[in-house]
Amino acid sequence: MIYFDNAATTPLDEIAIDALRKYGVENFYNPSALYKEALENSRVLNAARENVLKILHGNGDFVFTASGTEADNMAIYGAKKTKKSRIIVSAGEHSAMLNPATDLLNKGYDVKFAPLNSDGSLNFDEFKKLLNPDVSFVSVMHVNNETGAVNDLSRLVKTVKSVAPDALVHSDGVQALMKVRVNLINTGVDLYSVSAHKVHAPRGVGGLYIKKGVRINPLILGGGQEKGMRSATENLAGIVAFSEVLTKYDKNFARDAETRKELLSCLRNAFINEMPEHVVLSPENSPHILMVALKGVRGEVVLHALEEYGILIGVGSACSSKKGINKFQSLLNLDDEHKEGIIRISVSETNTLAECAFFIEKLKECTAKLTEYKRI
Amino acid sequence: MEKVILIRFSEIFLKGGNRKFFEKRLIDNIKESLKDFEYKFSQSQNRYVISDYDEDSEGEIIEKLKKVFGIHSVSAAAKVKTDFETIRKTALTFFDDTPLSFRVTVRRADKRVDIPSPVMAGEIGGDILEAYPGTKVNLSKFDKELYVDIRENGFTYLFTDKIACAGGMPVGTAGKALCLLSGGIDSPVAAYMMAKRGLQIDAVHFHSMPYTSEQAKEKVINLAKIVSGYAGRIKLYVVPFTEIQESIHKFCPPEYMITIMRRFMMRISERLALKINAGAIVTGESLGQVASQTMQSMTVTNKVVEHLPVFRPLVGFDKEEIIAVSKKIDAFDTSILPYQDCCTIFLPKNPVIRPKPELIERAEKTLDIEKLISDALNNVEIIDLNP
Numbered sequence: 001m002i003y004f005d006n007a008a009t010t011p012l013d014e015i016a017i018d019a020l021r022k023y024g025v026e027n028f029y030n031p032s033a034l035y036k037e038a039l040e041n042s043r044v045l046n047a048a049r050e051n052v053l054k055i056l057h058g059n060g061d062f063v064f065t066a067s068g069t070e071a072d073n074m075a076i077y078g079a080k081k082t083k084k085s086r087i088i089v090s091a092g093e094h095s096a097m098l099n100p101a102t103d104l105l106n107k108g109y110d111v112k113f114a115p116l117n118s119d120g121s122l123n124f125d126e127f128k129k130l131l132n133p134d135v136s137f138v139s140v141m142h143v144n145n146e147t148g149a150v151n152d153l154s155r156l157v158k159t160v161k162s163v164a165p166d167a168l169v170h171s172d173g174v175q176a177l178m179k180v181r182v183n184l185i186n187t188g189v190d191l192y193s194v195s196a197h198k199v200h201a202p203r204g205v206g207g208l209y210i211k212k213g214v215r216i217n218p219l220i221l222g223g224g225q226e227k228g229m230r231s232a233t234e235n236l237a238g239i240v241a242f243s244e245v246l247t248k249y250d251k252n253f254a255r256d257a258e259t260r261k262e263l264l265s266c267l268r269n270a271f272i273n274e275m276p277e278h279v280v281l282s283p284e285n286s287p288h289i290l291m292v293a294l295k296g297v298r299g300e301v302v303l304h305a306l307e308e309y310g311i312l313i314g315v316g317s318a319c320s321s322k323k324g325i326n327k328f329q330s331l332l333n334l335d336d337e338h339k340e341g342i343i344r345i346s347v348s349e350t351n352t353l354a355e356c357a358f359f360i361e362k363l364k365e366c367t368a369k370l371t372e373y374k375r376i
Numbered sequence: 377m378e379k380v381i382l383i384r385f386s387e388i389f390l391k392g393g394n395r396k397f398f399e400k401r402l403i404d405n406i407k408e409s410l411k412d413f414e415y416k417f418s419q420s421q422n423r424y425v426i427s428d429y430d431e432d433s434e435g436e437i438i439e440k441l442k443k444v445f446g447i448h449s450v451s452a453a454a455k456v457k458t459d460f461e462t463i464r465k466t467a468l469t470f471f472d473d474t475p476l477s478f479r480v481t482v483r484r485a486d487k488r489v490d491i492p493s494p495v496m497a498g499e500i501g502g503d504i505l506e507a508y509p510g511t512k513v514n515l516s517k518f519d520k521e522l523y524v525d526i527r528e529n530g531f532t533y534l535f536t537d538k539i540a541c542a543g544g545m546p547v548g549t550a551g552k553a554l555c556l557l558s559g560g561i562d563s564p565v566a567a568y569m570m571a572k573r574g575l576q577i578d579a580v581h582f583h584s585m586p587y588t589s590e591q592a593k594e595k596v597i598n599l600a601k602i603v604s605g606y607a608g609r610i611k612l613y614v615v616p617f618t619e620i621q622e623s624i625h626k627f628c629p630p631e632y633m634i635t636i637m638r639r640f641m642m643r644i645s646e647r648l649a650l651k652i653n654a655g656a657i658v659t660g661e662s663l664g665q666v667a668s669q670t671m672q673s674m675t676v677t678n679k680v681v682e683h684l685p686v687f688r689p690l691v692g693f694d695k696e697e698i699i700a701v702s703k704k705i706d707a708f709d710t711s712i713l714p715y716q717d718c719c720t721i722f723l724p725k726n727p728v729i730r731p732k733p734e735l736i737e738r739a740e741k742t743l744d745i746e747k748l749i750s751d752a753l754n755n756v757e758i759i760d761l762n763p
Contacts, residue, residue, distance in 0.1 A: 304588075304589055304590075307586065308586065
């Protein structure tokens with residue numbers, strides 16, 4: 001099996017499994033209980049929180065959630081805003097941000113969707129036109145989940161605050177974590193979402209960074225865990241697994257990033273030199289994703305054809321592919337020959353150049369055959 | 377007092393000399409649908425009685441029975457010895473302080489009980505009025521009707537609701553048919569409707585990996601499972617269709633793509649049907665809905681079926697009417713999941729609307745029809761689905 005869909009999810013690292021066992025079976029106690037085992041677990045929980053904050057270089061708090069989606073929802077719904085104020089989210093956001101934003105729009109909020117460049121990054125010039133002093137909330141993802149384009153968060157924060165000093169700036173960092181260097185203090189973002197399962201840690205764990213001094217409302221009320229910001233019995237085993245995986249991958253960051261870069265440029269060069277009919281959409285700075293619009297074939301059909309050879313790729317966000325459309329079809333101004341042919345290859349440090357070569361070979365075979373049978 | 381469920385069946389099918397055959401099948405189907413429960417089954421005049429079940433399961437049992445074709449209605453009833461005092465006491469348990477209007481209907485099959493029915497009804501009604509002053513009697517416009525059914529076997533059943541069930545004929549009494557299941561809205565409805573007329577249903581689906589996905593197949597499996605809630609066990613035959621579609625695409629004019637594809641489906645379906653002893657083919661076609669469902673298209677696709685009738689129960693239905701049934705049987709939400717099926721994947725821009733048989737046949741001459749069909753049939757995957 002060749003797995004090129006690492007932006008969808010990743011397999012668990014062994015150390016995550018050890019942590020799940022340790023805090024799921026051995027020290028399983030509820031961190032909010034009153035005996036000393038529980039108290040010890042609450043210390044472990046807070047140590048994990050400190051560790052995540054340290055790795056993100058954040059100054060503030062980190063609230064564990066059950067997913068990146070929940071963290072995004074918490075950010076946009078929890079941020080204080082009046083109906084008169086303006087909310088800006090980029091048009092390329094994950095559904096976890098786009099759908100809540102659309103919900104607020106339907107509820108009467110002034111919500112604007114900022115246009116993208118053709119590589120999936122934020123179009124800053126267009127974005128600036130939407131800014132005004134009444135802006136209360138801005139969300140632009142750090143690394144685009146479809147193309148891998150990296151947005152400059154420092155520039156984003158400075159641009160927003162120069163016009164609307166009180167606006168909260170949120171960034172969805174789900175595809176950025178452990179893919180690009182994240183330094184939240186330097187960027188100055190107020191809120192930042194991450195998810196564990198994209199980095200070899202378990203599903204069901206995510207979190208929202210909240211900069212010191214920033215106040216938002218909780219989304220989930222109940223027993224008051226996470227200082228009242230996110231009620232529910234803490235998923236200690238998952239949280240510790242997340243924290244330990246982060247420590248491990250943070251240490252190997254430079255080496256792994258280099259590996260991914262090498263794999264991506266191998267793939268990119270193959271498209272540019274050997275299959276120039278297809279359009280590579282991802283920009284050079286994409287850390288782990290290569291999005292390509294294939295000519296004359298449907299992306300999903302290619303996906304299934306490659307499946308027969310044990311190669312797994314995506315056609316864009318797995319979270320929106322259930323709806324059968326890729327939002328980038330319309331966002332990136334593709335011509336008719338290419339707009340149905342979007343595929344997303346996302347690599348991890350465990351992939352190899354040999355796998356890339358095999359993929360290229362099979363992709364050529366599939367597209368040659370499928371082009372012959374395209375819709376008439 | 378004992379809780380029982382009374383089952384009344386549609387009597388129309390009992391008029392012929394085949395009553396025993398129909399009844400046996402109906403009882404078998406009821407027992408099959410209740411296989412996960414413990415209960416006692418008994419027959420009394422023109423009805424069946426489910427007793428000795430776990431009272432917590434009553435709702436679930438009734439939901440299952442509502443889907444068994446041939447059952448007209450069911451009631452959750454109290455069963456007591458035919459003793460007037462006991463009946464009067466039990467009648468009170470069906471009421472409480474809620475203010476409402478009611479009537480009491482007594483049916484006295486057991487003529488050994490010598491109190492006339494209207495007198496009994498009056499007495500019971502009087503008891504209720506006295507116990508619950510908020511209630512009042514209204515014989516023509518009432519919120520609740522209490523039935524007191526005095527049977528000849530020495531027992532009396534009391535109940536207030538007759539829950540309407542699926543009606544129709546017991547599945548299997550009309551034989552077996554093979555239904556083409558695409559994954560859309562129409563075909564599960566067609567399968568449901570023919571099962572309602574007593575046909576046992578098996579299904580065939582044409583699958584075109586890699587043009588269609590595993591999810592598309594999974595969707596068809598789920599739809600077949602939904603239909604099996606009514607039709608009982610369904611065998612789903614998944615026929616690999618890629619090679620046939622590719623060949624048509626390669627050798628035939630694009631505007632004939634759909635027509636020729638449909639002809640292949642019908643040929644394969646008939647052969648499969650004959651092999652599994654099905655006596656008919658069922659499709660979800662509705663006249664004029666799409667280009668392949670015009671009268672001329674149906675003529676051309678029907679032409680390759682040589683031995684069996686093709687039932688098209690939806691032929692005169694509007695889309696809205698089909699959707700209403702689809703929602704009723706809980707298939708709609710599954711049907712509208714947006715996975716490509718093999719019909720849309722090769723859809724030409726301008727499919728022929730009124731195909732001429734001789735032109736289609738000429739176009740087909742370029743294909744090795746027999747080989748394509750036998751290759752497909754040799755690689756059929758069979759999936760067994762139970763409700």
